[in-house]
Amino acid sequence: MQTGSETGTGGGPEGGAGGGGLLPATRRSLLHRVAVGQRDGRTPSLVGAVVRDGALVWCGSRSMIEGHAPDADTQYRIGSITKSFVAVLVMRLRDEGLLDLADPLSRHLPETALAEAGTAIGTAGADAAALDAAGLRAAGRLTVGQLLSHTSGLASETPGPWWERTPGDLRPELADVLGIDPVKHPAGRRYHYSNPGFALLGALVEQLRGVPWGEALRTEVLEPLGMARTTLLPQAPAAGGFAVHPWADVMRPEAVQDTGRMAPAGQLWSTAGDLARWAAFLMAGRDGVLGAATLEEMRQPAAPPEASDMDAGYGLGLQLSRRGGRLLAGHTGSMPGFLATVWVSPQDGVGAIALANATSGPQVGAIAADLLAITADAEPGLPAAWRPADTLGADLLELAGPWFWGTNAYALRIDAEGLPRLGPLTGQGRATRFHVEQNGTWTGREGYFAGETLRVVRAADGSVSHLDLGSFVFTREPYDPSAPVPGGFPGWH
Template identity: 50%
Template structure:
């Protein structure tokens, strides 16, 4: 564990204690992540088991969806499916026109909940029961029209995973994510000591036990149990420490906004299976979760690698999303993360030769190398153009990672001698001089060149 200063740890404990007391929760456990590891953890509970409490497993509800999403993206990277595939191509008879990508971003238009009994409190159906319940259930909205959170959508994504892998979702999860990442206490059932779920009476300090039924085919939407320690490792994964489990470029893709809650100046949005939050000048990714008797929250800041997790065994009362944000902000404010040390890189000479100033017409851009094989295109004039990052493509060019040119191709065009003539960025031509050489500029260049009219 990366140790924090005693003053920072005391401030974090105070925030946790306030959440437990004001939320009237049987217990609340929390932790923060720094440098890829658990930096602080603590528990506050009504039974006084604070020391051992942090080791308890809790249901994490919809944080489960982040695991399901990573499984889908793994299969996409392996060529087993495409995100543009209609769901019906993999699970016939359901989903209308929704694509896998739309389901990942909660924009598929499907019903939010499974028809029938309240699925979180009763034993869930098997796959046939799930599909039977949805067979005559029309979409609630046109696919792609707007954000509409859907637990059913992620249950169906779990079925896609199971069918493409030829094994139950739980088995695929264990083999592809839990075991490789060492998440030994995360799974469909608690491993080791666990917390019981409770409802707290709204007008009296008494409790009611909540049921803890297995959710069946709805499991990929919210079944998992986990601990502060395991979720700290998962938080480090979502912050960028993907190891050999997922291509970092794929994780970056998952963290881009695909559907927003509140318009252009969004504070909450959805990527591919991930919730995105803007808070306190920070851009965070993660997910919240709830099941009867439990609330959970996990947020990380990819820019620094810092993160926070909070778990409670109460159906309501503890604002877990706010708690995780506050823990993250407290650690960052009192003990800012040190920037990663700069180190020189072994940049190939042909890539180094592409760096410097390029012009799209009269507009100037800088092309720089990030690491050893990424490119960043940045306008020199503030507000004067579009910036994007690019990763290598199989054909020798580059593919846009973000912003306007996400997914677009950047090609280096050479002349007959092999020298670089210009760059082709989604048909836009970038040259070393404004509108020169003239013979590569679409539409040509006035033969008089740059001059004073009149």
């Protein structure tokens, strides 16, 4: 007999009984989606959860065992969602100035810097140590950013046997997770998912922090976010993982392995309650852990989508997926016996989690996306109330209004925070927000002008002559003859 349960709260990620925070019809639709997912996916149990405006507002589950439906505190293995945690550790190092995403790995990881090829690969005299060193040296040329975005060209998996099903002590050294020929594509050329790449990033964190990556994660991220139920090894109550026969309704337990050096690619266990905190963090950041601007950077596409799935992409340690017109960010995960997904939609202020204890079957990525869409569509969040700026300087106010790039009409608007946005007056075109630098220039934040500098150019009398945005001249009149329009323009006739 199957049983289901649900809890919810309107107060925060700590959870609570009663299903508050969402309307009864919404809760019914969410529980129905979980029940259908558990049945159709033929998984022993399935947990779904929804986060809205930084709070866990609903958690529901379905189980094959009467009276034993899991709750928001039951651990499941979350597989490659682990990578998003490792990515946050790396971005913390970047924000602290300890590394740059353009740095080659060898700049920070001595094993890859000191590796020497020795005997040529493929020759009869090449010994194992020399071949291992060749693999490390090849990895050392790759950049931190390429590893984060899976554009390094590294192999998807380790040399055999398959790391997910074998003890980590079979691969005690970094060379053991790479092999002799780890680079399969030219670096930076294409997206190619790499589990060994995140083993290297975990080693990078250990090198720069001087402690195991799991310890750095606990003290720098998990404890500040209140994620006490996210651990490297399972802690009761924890679901057991199962393999379900593809053609018969029978199953058997899956073994749990400590994956050692490969742990940064998929070792973590967590709960719906903890992952609700993680989803809230991925949307808004947290002072002392990672700022909102850095999380926004991580959610931006950093790797091209594969031609076979143009609705999927990858940022810096975060998967991206376009579903039903929404761009979702987060990560999926799988390990023997378990499947997991976390998706967030910052535009909606909604996130969703799906956890199952089956090796295959339930489509947890689609289930989590559906839970998010059900909530966002049925109960769309209210936008923040408009409010005026406390004060805006006269120098900013004089720049607001219409501008022209050639004959194209643009508008420069200043928001309540004093941040400018430039975009076409009608239709689609090149638009961007800016952040203001200390030297008074503005830097584009997205689109064609991302990273480009906008300068306010003044005439000899101090009046504004024009705006210069990466050599694009914006004037108050179309082809203003008093401004230095490239190529010149004699006037209208």
